[in-house]
Amino acid sequence: MxxxxxxxxxxxxxxxxxxxxxxxxxxxxxxxxxxxxxxxxxxxxxxxxxxxxxxxxxxxxxxxxxxxxxxxxxxxxxxxxxxxxxxxxxxxxxxxxxxxxxxxxxxxxxxxxxxxxxxxxxxxxxxxxxxxxxxxxxxxxxMLTAGEPRGAGGAADERIARLTGREREVLAMLGEGLSNQDIGTRLGIGTGTVKTHVGAILDKTGSTSRVQAALLAHRSGLAP
The missing domain is CATH 3.40.50.2300 (Response regulator)
Incomplete structure (x- = not known):
């Protein structure tokens, strides 16, 4: 590197x-x-x-x-x-x-x-x-079992609703544990663009870290 x-x-x-x-x-x-x-x-x-x-x-x-x-x-x-x-x-x-x-x-x-x-x-x-x-x-x-169940809970759904379609795609990949580079490769976009999307996701969902955003992806059903 x-x-x-x-x-x-x-x-x-x-x-x-x-x-x-x-x-x-x-x-x-x-x-x-x-x-x-x-x-x-x-x-x-x-x-x-x-x-x-x-x-x-x-x-x-x-x-x-x-x-x-x-x-x-x-x-x-x-x-x-x-x-x-x-x-x-x-x-x-x-x-x-x-x-x-x-x-x-x-x-x-x-x-x-x-x-x-x-x-x-x-x-x-x-x-x-x-x-x-x-x-x-x-x-x-x-962390998942300690919080709301997968796919349930209005709070998770409301936070997801604030995102654009592309931001939802990125959030799902955060739930898979992918890096910015891996997300960019999968979507065919630059790493800088991925960082912008991640920042928007954290801001709109009130998540303080990628890990918390990943958990939201699981709770909402976006990530397997």
């Missing part, structure tokens, strides 16, 4: 020194990515994000002083707001669900490989959702 014109600025928040060191080492050798700050807890993550304006925050779920879940809202309230990707362990589905409902861009398992980490940072910076395949199915299923 071609490196972006400007490095992707990353803030890493994890209370485990070894985890931070490992992630920093991986990202240091990735083209177009720069770790601009590190924090041992959520409170410092918010303070450092306000000072360094990262594009992406890699945020551990469980930390002292202020955990990752509590840090999501103040991070997303910053201007400009970073993309927040949760670092988690397998079996932490409940916290992942809470994080996604708070507006996190996605989640990444701590035992993923170096290339998966690099790809996740680039995907988040590009506006795509970041979902570790190993737990995506369980998390999405839990």
């Amino acid at each position: 071609t490196a972006p014109a400007h490095p992707i600025r990353v803030l890493l928040a994890d209370d485990e020194t070894m985890i931070r060191a490992g992630v920093r080492l991986i990202l240091r050798h990735a083209d177009g990515i720069e770790v601009v700050a590190e924090a041992p807890d959520g409170r410092q993550a918010v303070e450092l994000a306000a000072a360094h304006h990262p594009d992406v925050v890699l945020l551990d779920v469980r930390m002292p002083v202020c955990d990752g879940l509590a840090a999501i809202a103040p991070l997303l309230a910053l201007d400009p707001a970073p993309r927040v990707v949760m670092l988690t362990t397998f079996g932490d589905d409940d916290n992942v669900v809470r994080a996604l409902r708070e507006g996190a861009a996605g989640f990444l398992l701590k035992d993923e490989g170096p290339q998966e980490l690099i790809s996740a940072v680039r995907a988040a910076a590009a506006g795509d959702a970041v979902l570790s395949p190993g737990v995506t199915g369980a998390v999405i299923s839990r």
Whole structure:
């Protein structure tokens, strides 16, 4: 993948020194990515994000002083707001669900490989959702069953009704987990146009992230 014109600025928040060191080492050798700050807890993550304006925050779920879940809202309230990707362990589905409902861009398992980490940072910076395949199915299923049933609920139908036909197509593909590039290829349009459609979808439906929009696609019956 071609490196972006400007490095992707990353803030890493994890209370485990070894985890931070490992992630920093991986990202240091990735083209177009720069770790601009590190924090041992959520409170410092918010303070450092306000000072360094990262594009992406890699945020551990469980930390002292202020955990990752509590840090999501103040991070997303910053201007400009970073993309927040949760670092988690397998079996932490409940916290992942809470994080996604708070507006996190996605989640990444701590035992993923170096290339998966690099790809996740680039995907988040590009506006795509970041979902570790190993737990995506369980998390999405839990989020769906916790809310309104598939295809039911006036709220979902009303939000879908605000969209144009093309926006509905894009929303259905978000529900499939496709990236902007994949959506553009399928529809025969540019990635920039896809981003415009995604932005309109988030605005019109009141979704705070692609993940929430994907869930709406499932609830409304647009996505299988």
